[in-house]
Structure formats: structure tokens, C-alpha cells
Amino acid sequence: MGFLYFLEVIMRWALLSLLLIGFLSLCPAAESQTLYWIDGSDLVRYDATTATTTVLPTASAPLTLSVDESVGKIFYFRVPFALTSADLDGTNAAQVTTYPFGFEALAANPADQRLYWINAFNGQLLSIGYDGSNPQVVGGMFNTSGIGIDTVGEKLYLTNSQTGSITRRNFDGTGNEVIVAGGLGGPRDCCYDEVAGKIYWLTSSGATQRCDNDGSNIETIIPSALAPGVTHLVVDEIVGFIYLSTSAGFIYRAGLDGSNLIELYVDGTNISEIGIIPGTSSGPQFIRGDSNDDGGFDIGDPIGVLSQLFISGTEPLPCEDAGDTNDDGLINIADAIFALSSLFVSGSLAPPLPFPDCGEDPTDDALDCAESSNCP
Missing domain, CATH: 2.120.10.30 (TolB, C-terminal domain)
Incomplete structure (x- = not known):
């Protein structure tokens, strides 16, 4: 009961914060491609x-x-x-x-x-x-x-x-x-x-x-x-x-x-x-937003991020990059806010690439991806 109450408080605060601060800005993607055109x-x-x-x-x-x-x-x-x-x-x-x-x-x-x-x-x-x-x-x-x-x-x-x-x-x-x-x-x-x-x-x-x-x-x-x-x-x-x-x-x-x-x-x-x-394949593939590694993007994912942040003893995220829902190179409350917005607020942005399909992280950051069982 205590855990569920605490989680509900956190999620309510996250949704309120979303309404107050609006959409979060996205970091530009670091890329390696070279294009040619006429x-x-x-x-x-x-x-x-x-x-x-x-x-x-x-x-x-x-x-x-x-x-x-x-x-x-x-x-x-x-x-x-x-x-x-x-x-x-x-x-x-x-x-x-x-x-x-x-x-x-x-x-x-x-x-x-x-x-x-x-x-x-x-x-x-x-x-x-x-x-x-x-x-x-x-x-x-x-x-x-x-x-x-x-x-x-x-x-x-x-x-x-x-x-x-x-x-x-x-x-x-x-x-x-x-x-x-x-x-x-x-x-x-x-x-x-x-x-x-x-x-x-x-x-x-x-x-x-x-x-x-x-x-x-x-x-x-x-x-x-x-x-x-x-x-x-x-x-x-x-x-x-x-x-x-x-x-x-x-x-x-x-x-x-x-x-x-x-x-x-x-x-x-x-x-x-x-x-x-084309760019080169060098990093693990994952689906951004799928923080609990179940192959989908749903309410369980922001819950997983919030649990990781605020519940002592919670297992680490299988893939940190997947939990970085807003692609700012960090795992924090902003990722849960972004995920909740994408899921429940009409007109909100979807998670940045790679989403909704598996892919590599186009952004250079310090996060790792130890496991993403639904991607090659």
C-alpha cells in the first residue's frame, strides 16, 4: 500500500510538472552520415x-x-x-x-x-x-x-x-x-x-x-x-x-x-x-521509451523509471538508453514526464529515435544499454 501511494504521488507530481513547464526540449542528434546531392x-x-x-x-x-x-x-x-x-x-x-x-x-x-x-x-x-x-x-x-x-x-x-x-x-x-x-x-x-x-x-x-x-x-x-x-x-x-x-x-x-x-x-x-x-553499425539496438524491456511503450515504462529513481532496491534499468525517453543523455524525472505526456497528452511528441522500431542511439551520451531483449 505504501509503495503504490508513493508511486501515485510521484506520478501526480510528474503530470502537474508537465502542465507547468510544458514540453521538454530535445538535444540535437549527433550523426555520422555524409550526404551528396545535386x-x-x-x-x-x-x-x-x-x-x-x-x-x-x-x-x-x-x-x-x-x-x-x-x-x-x-x-x-x-x-x-x-x-x-x-x-x-x-x-x-x-x-x-x-x-x-x-x-x-x-x-x-x-x-x-x-x-x-x-x-x-x-x-x-x-x-x-x-x-x-x-x-x-x-x-x-x-x-x-x-x-x-x-x-x-x-x-x-x-x-x-x-x-x-x-x-x-x-x-x-x-x-x-x-x-x-x-x-x-x-x-x-x-x-x-x-x-x-x-x-x-x-x-x-x-x-x-x-x-x-x-x-x-x-x-x-x-x-x-x-x-x-x-x-x-x-x-x-x-x-x-x-x-x-x-x-x-x-x-x-x-x-x-x-x-x-x-x-x-x-x-x-x-x-x-x-x-x-550510410552510418556505421557500432552500438546496441533498442526502442526508446521501453525502459522495462517488454517490447512496448506503455504506462509500465514511466513507472519503471520512477521506481528506479525513488524506490530503494529497485533493479537497474536493463537499457539506460531506452529509459532516456527524452534523449537528453540522463535518466531523471524528466524522462517519466516525457513518457507520460507521450502516452496521455494529446498532441505530445513521441519519443525520439530509435522509436517505435529498434535502432541505434543517434545521440552521443554516457548512457549504456546492457540488455534489450526485443532488439537484434
Whole structure:
């Protein structure tokens, strides 16, 4: 009886404090990704750690873009008709091949070190070695509008804007499989999440959608109104972010489920393409807010934090990072307040990433995560 009474007093005080002080501010996330994009006629590199941009040298305006960190190269098509490779800082540019019909959806494939692209005039899918060797027509006039690569399963995922479909093929174009037979709204700009087995794409109206790699669970995760003028999409499944470029010169970042959408960069003019060097996997995965490690986010989690703080003899939290609900790098009463707000106050913020799915902590802090039994 004494414990329950004490806990009720603490929770009442926490809710009252919430009403008095309002929402708690969030610390900015420390990141390790490097982004590349085309802004007007410029090829730009963005360091997410320092939030700085660098315009890289190009002989002429680039039109498409893809990055392969494993070989230290960026690839882009530039006017007139030249597919080009360069070092990650833009130096040592070299022509891979010429192609007079235009490039769309350039995709570098680390698994076979080949470049895949779409003929801009007829939707034909083509490929060539990074060094310009062995050019191939992978398939006929597919009306292909996007290329996603599964390097583990050795598959290409292809969106078709005319039929509203998604198909899957081997790297050489054989073994065609229908994943989504039709009904999608002009899908384009396909990306594949190899960790979760999810396919991402943009619709003709600019919404961001995804589904499982068998075509099930189709969902809109970012409506077009939340990120107007979207031009391109990339996925970092390791750290757990998606990035969107826009014709207004913005870069948006969100969780893999579309949550926690923010404007990461707002100083561009017309960003037409985006590429990424993903972050590295080095820390444990957990779900923020799941302080009691039961795989969910509910009233038991703020109770667990409050018990840890105020009840002598309470077992330590299995994962301190999960208990740091507001992501300020500390375990304190503010975490219980934030959790209670998220659970019970309409319009409140959800816990910061990683939430609601498992992921690494994007914030550098002193907290540890000894155990998170519901995450890999």
C-alpha cells in the first residue's frame, strides 16, 4: 500500500510538472552520415556531423547521382552524355562511358560493382561495370521509374510509373517476379531496406510509401503535404533514417517509418538528386521509451523509471538508453514526464529515435544499454 501511494504521488507530481513547464526540449542528434546531392548545377557534399556543405568540382552540370563508399567513388551523369566516376571529394574524375539517350535513376551496386540506370526516353534498363566494362541491356522497354538494390539477396526492385507496379529481377534481368501487380500512384525512385526487407518509393504526388518485400503492408509513411516538392529518396537502414530532397532546396530527414520528420537542410535552391554514405553499425539496438524491456511503450515504462529513481532496491534499468525517453543523455524525472505526456497528452511528441522500431542511439551520451531483449 505504501509503495503504490508513493508511486501515485510521484506520478501526480510528474503530470502537474508537465502542465507547468510544458514540453521538454530535445538535444540535437549527433550523426555520422555524409550526404551528396545535386543543387541546380552544383554537386554538393554535406557533412551531417558538422552540418557543413562543400561544392565539389565537376566539368559540367551533373544530372544523376549515386555513391559507393566501398570503392570510394561517386558516380554521376553530366552534360553532354558522359557517365562519370570521381573520388568522394570530387577529384580524379574519369569518364566511364558515353550514352546519348539520357540517364535516370542511376544506382551503384557494390555487390557486382556495376552501375544500373534507366534510358530516359524509353524506360529501358541498362548496366555497365564501374570501370566501363561489359555494358549490358538488362531488359527491354520496361517503363522503369526507379531502381532499388538488394545486395544480399542479389535482386533489383523496379518501380513502373505507368502500370503502378513493383517487380523484382536478378542482377542480369532474369527471373522476373511481380511484387505489387498495380494500383500504386505513379511509383518512382525505388529504394530497398536490406535490414527490414522493406521497399520504399515516392508517388507521383510526392508521398513517401513503403511495403514488405513480398508486396504486403503497403503504407503511406510521409504524406506529400508534409514534405512538398519531393524529388528524390534515399534510405540509411543502418542508422535508421530516410532522407528526402525537394525542388525548394530542402533536405528532410525522418525515421524509417516516417516519424520524427525534420528539415535537416533549408539553404538549397532546387535539389534534384541525393545520395548517401550510410552510418556505421557500432552500438546496441533498442526502442526508446521501453525502459522495462517488454517490447512496448506503455504506462509500465514511466513507472519503471520512477521506481528506479525513488524506490530503494529497485533493479537497474536493463537499457539506460531506452529509459532516456527524452534523449537528453540522463535518466531523471524528466524522462517519466516525457513518457507520460507521450502516452496521455494529446498532441505530445513521441519519443525520439530509435522509436517505435529498434535502432541505434543517434545521440552521443554516457548512457549504456546492457540488455534489450526485443532488439537484434
